[in-house]
Amino acid sequence: MGGAGVDISIAWALSITGNQWQSAFWLPGIISLIVALIAFLLIRDTPESEGLPPIEEYRNDPAKTDAIDDSEIANQSTFTIIWRHILTNRVMVLLALANIFIYVLRYGILSWTPVYLHDIHGASLNGSIAGFSTFEIAGIIGTLICGWVTDKIFRGYRTSTGILFLGAVALCTLAYWLVPHNSPLWIPLLLVSLIGGLIYGPVMLIGLQAIDLAPRNIAGTAAGFTGLMGYVVGATLASTGIGFIIKHWGWNVTFIFLLVCAFIAIALIAGFGKDEKLLMEHHSKANATPADATDTTETTEATANSTTAQSNDEGAK
Numbered sequence: 001m002g003g004a005g006v007d008i009s010i011a012w013a014l015s016i017t018g019n020q021w022q023s024a025f026w027l028p029g030i031i032s033l034i035v036a037l038i039a040f041l042l043i044r045d046t047p048e049s050e051g052l053p054p055i056e057e058y059r060n061d062p063a064k065t066d067a068i069d070d071s072e073i074a075n076q077s078t079f080t081i082i083w084r085h086i087l088t089n090r091v092m093v094l095l096a097l098a099n100i101f102i103y104v105l106r107y108g109i110l111s112w113t114p115v116y117l118h119d120i121h122g123a124s125l126n127g128s129i130a131g132f133s134t135f136e137i138a139g140i141i142g143t144l145i146c147g148w149v150t151d152k153i154f155r156g157y158r159t160s161t162g163i164l165f166l167g168a169v170a171l172c173t174l175a176y177w178l179v180p181h182n183s184p185l186w187i188p189l190l191l192v193s194l195i196g197g198l199i200y201g202p203v204m205l206i207g208l209q210a211i212d213l214a215p216r217n218i219a220g221t222a223a224g225f226t227g228l229m230g231y232v233v234g235a236t237l238a239s240t241g242i243g244f245i246i247k248h249w250g251w252n253v254t255f256i257f258l259l260v261c262a263f264i265a266i267a268l269i270a271g272f273g274k275d276e277k278l279l280m281e282h283h284s285k286a287n288a289t290p291a292d293a294t295d296t297t298e299t300t301e302a303t304a305n306s307t308t309a310q311s312n313d314e315g316a317k
Contacts, residue, residue: 005031006136011129081218086225091213091272095222096229098268099206101261103234105169106199108242108258109176110135113192120181120251127185134189135196146201156280158205158212159273163266165201170262172198177255202265206230213272213279 006028013023044050047058076084086092113135114128123131142165150161176191207223214222245254 082221082225085215085218086222089214091275092210092222092225094268094272095206095210095213096226098265099203099226099230100234100237101265101268102166102199102202102206103230104238104241104261105173105258105265106203107235107238108254108261109173109192109195109199111239112242112246112254115246116251117185117188121183121185121188122181123185127189131189131192134193138193138197139200142197143200143204145197146204149201150205157273157276158209159269159276162202162205162269165198166262166266166269169195169198169202170259170266173255173258173262177251202269203230209272209276213275 009028009031010024013027014020017023047053047055052058110132113131114123117123117128117131146161146165149164150156150158154160172191172194176188176195179187179191206226210222210226211219242254242257245257
């Protein structure tokens with residue numbers, strides 16, 4: 001919503017200031033400060049800090065990973081804990097690297113869409129900005145679909161969903177690159193929308209997987225680490241790096257670079273798929289109740305008795 005609202009706020013600022021370009025910066029900045037103030041006043045820390053039970057206890061849904069022992073935390077510095085459990089954790093490093101390449105895709109296409117549509121497809125200023133807006137709006141829908149696919153089709157296995165969506169991003173990016181330059185503008189705009197709808201799913205999943213796969217009491221730090229790498233390294237490569245490629249080698253090399261980023265991200269996500277499966281199995285066993293075990297035992301015994309009776313009948317015949 002915020003990304004799509006940027007275009008509206010910029011257009012409004014330009015209209016009320018007679019197209020003064022500075023207004024395109026200060027109005028979104030003012031809106032951001034207001035939102036930050038509201039967040040500062042209303043957002044709280046953990047439920048426990050407000051006298052409420054832990055969310056895992058309230059929902060009867062145990063955390064997927066164990067917390068670091070309090071005695072271990074007490075004897076170690078913050079940096080030591082982060083170094084041991086995040087910076088030298090293979091899964092966390094793979095997540096962060098994958099997020100870098102996902103952000104290169106996200107911002108590489110988003111940031112340069114207005115320029116590409118104007119230079120290659122001859123779009124007007126409004127048509128170029130429309131590509132930016134449709135990318136962000138489609139991301140809202142795509143994120144919801146991604147969550148549904150993860151829960152209903154892959155039974156919570158986020159790795160498969162991430163690979164599926166990134167593969168679709170690569171295909172749409174290829175089509176976006178190869179669509180004829182004289183095609184109607186709605187065709188590249190549609191492809192930009194599809195890319196936006198698909199790319200935000202993996203962006204969301206990376207943060208969730210960082211929370212799931214890190215020790216419970218440093219899950220926020222793990223998610224922050226992957227997000228930091230995406231924004232600082234990935235977004236920088238997408239803006240400055242891709243700008244450099246466009247200037248020196250043109251759009252063809254740029255799209256090849258974006259496709260390579262997509263396949264690298266897929267390979268990195270596949271690299272921790274096994275870890276997620278093991279975690280899901282552990283979580284499933286932890287959630288099994290004694291009643292479930294009793295029901296399973298009774299079902300097994302009933303099946304065995306039925307089989308034995310059937311065998312006896314056949315023997316009597």
